[in-house]
Amino acid sequence: MISSNKKDDEEAAIHQLAALLKGKSTAELKELLHSEGLLKIRIPAGHELKLKAQMGWTWNEMRKLKSWLKAYKVQMVCEGKSRQMKADLVGDCVSSDLVPFLFKEKDEHVTKLAPIVFIPNLEDHIMKTLDELERLDHLVWDGIPAEQIWIKIGGDKGGGTTKFYYQIVNVSKNNSKFNTTAFCVYAADETVANMHTALDQYVTQISNLQHSEWRGKKIVLWLSGDYEILRKLLGLQGAAATCPCILCLQDKHNLASKQPAQHRTLEMIQNDFDTVESNNCTSQSKRENHSVSHRPFFDIPLDKVCPPSLHISLGLWGKFYQNLERDITELGELIADIEPSCSSSAAFDKHIKHKQSVLKEIHRLEEKSEEKYQEATELEYQLITQSLVDGPSPSNQQMAEIECLHKQSNELNKEAEDMRKSNKLQLESNPIIKRLDKKLQSFKVRRQAYYSGAFVGNHVNKCLKVENYRSLLEEVVAATQDLTDNTDLHDMAVRIQMEYLMLFEHFAPCHKAYSTSDQLTPDQIDQLECNITRLVDYYTSRFSSRFTFTPKFHILFQHVIPFIRLTGVGLGRMSEQGGEQLHHIFNILGKGLEGIKNIQDQPPELKHLRAVMEEHLVAVHPSIRPRPTMTNTPEE
DSSP: OOSSHHHHHHHHHHHHHHHHHHHHHHHHHHHHHHTOOOOOHEEEEEHHHHHHHHTTHHHHHHHHHHHHHHHTTTTTOOOHHHHHHHHHHTTTTOEEEEEEEEEEETEEEEEEEEEEEEEEHHHHHHHHHHHHHHHOOOOOSSSTOOOOTEEEEEEEEEEHHHHHHHHEBBBTTTTGHHHHEEEEEEOOOOOOOHHHHHHGGGHHHHHHHHTTTEEEEEEEEEEEEOOOHHHHHHHOOOSSSSSSSSBBOOOGGGEEEEEEOOOOOOOHHHHHHHHHHHHHTTTHHHTTTBBBBOOSSSSOOOOGBBBOOOHHHHHHHHHHHHHHHHHHHHHHHHTTTTTTTTTTTTHHHHHHHHHHHHHHHHHHHHHHHHHHHHHHHHHHHHHHHHHHHOOOOHHHHHHHHHHHHHHHHHHHHHHHHHHHHTTTTTGGGGGHHHHHHHHHHHTTTOGGGTTTBBTOOOOOOOOOOOOOHHHHHHHHHHHHHHOOOOOOHHHOOOOOOOHHHEEEHHHHHHHHHOOOOSBBOOHHHHHHHHHHHHHHHHHHHHHHTTTTOOHHHHHHTTTTTHHHHHHOOOHHHHHHHHHHHHHHHHHHHHHGGGGGOOOOTOOOHHHHHHHHHHHHHHHHSSTOOOSSSSOOOOOO
């Protein structure tokens, strides 16, 4: 019989059950739950695959986890169901093959078969990804016009492979590793010839996407990557070229000029190359035609080329620190070579000036040697690319030019070495530089020895913390005081400290402001422009007579502000950071899948790279990637 006061009856039943359960022991409660089938926790289908993808684990690691969870009454779906779900997600969108790529071995270039894994139908893959993002309510319009979908196309070389990727910008945290989808990966260098082998299949597709719409919204493509990838995709020569900027025609000797140069356009680059090609692609014709070496790969306009903010910061901090090391080298050499005859102040000043002039000349020779080497290497690759892409074979004159450049580079380097030896300079043993390296390590910055002591990843953020760069520069003075009692050298150390303290204090707010992913107000952009101008003015007034003004510094000076005004957001949103993360992800997945090489049904390197690519595509699938923490509707 149903009570007339149902609510009172339910409450009474709950109290009665609670009193009954309180009288049971823990063991009795567990037995009761077990008998009713309530003790087990079942992880739903799909969640196991999501965990595996986001953690980068192998199936074997998942089996170990499954066994461990079983002891705690937690059950996971059978592996077969997860594998089938993975197969359904990846489908037949991936192709793989062994194709001929160009490799440099010792002093010659050879062609060898190497694996490539790619998504043949990039257009379809992007459209399906957008459909899935919309279904899951992941699309946002944070500062993006309501009628547009922004997509970045980029590439980078690392971890033994060159990777090209796309990112949908209309999601929160768009530079996340889970929003960076590799669409073409090959196991060779990012030479222009190799890029043609990999990317020519996408030329028409990229052009189609440029003129496509998705659900009535215009697709806007942006080009992203580091300086090297961008200049190759745009058909330009490198940093040693006559016009090294990827975005304008500024001459390499006037990169610090406040007078803007004419901006490049796709049409200009294509017209310049027509002229270069009509002159048999000679080095002289490339110099005379704004350092254009080949046709652009894609028809993405140059106002949609993202300044490489990550590599601008890495490049500038690396350059500034290299300058600091050179000044410290001079200081260290003077400390190690104070002559007894330099007892008077005039004699000591004369000795300092002599040493500084010697070191300045050595640095000039080394820079010139490196410039000649880079010019020769660039010309080599251009000629090889030209011959491989149905162009004329290199002439004897062109080969002689390469040989001459290498010879000049070697002679300059030998001259610098001889000067170093005759003046008894041993730069690598400088005790102050060694103390700075230890200081860097104290705030977890370890430079990459196999990249000539380069800074990588998050190093710039760490080094530009006020307390860190001040501590670093204080070490210069402290080390000098420990090494010598000479007050003139103490003063020199303090001068170095204060000079670079001002430089870093000018650079730090610029880096922080342009690296953000947030929208910037007009006032914030104006302030950033002011800060960049102050940085350039200080650098050119204090350092330009001793050190060069690099193409990356020029891009920051002349092109970052116009790009930020165009997009309304910091460079962090449009940067190459997501592409850089791909290398770490592929390395982790690759280590976990090493065993697959032992299966002999396909060439092991090809099977391995394909397996890594498939695992990556599962991890970045919208239904598997972590759900964003915020959503946004289109702005009207």
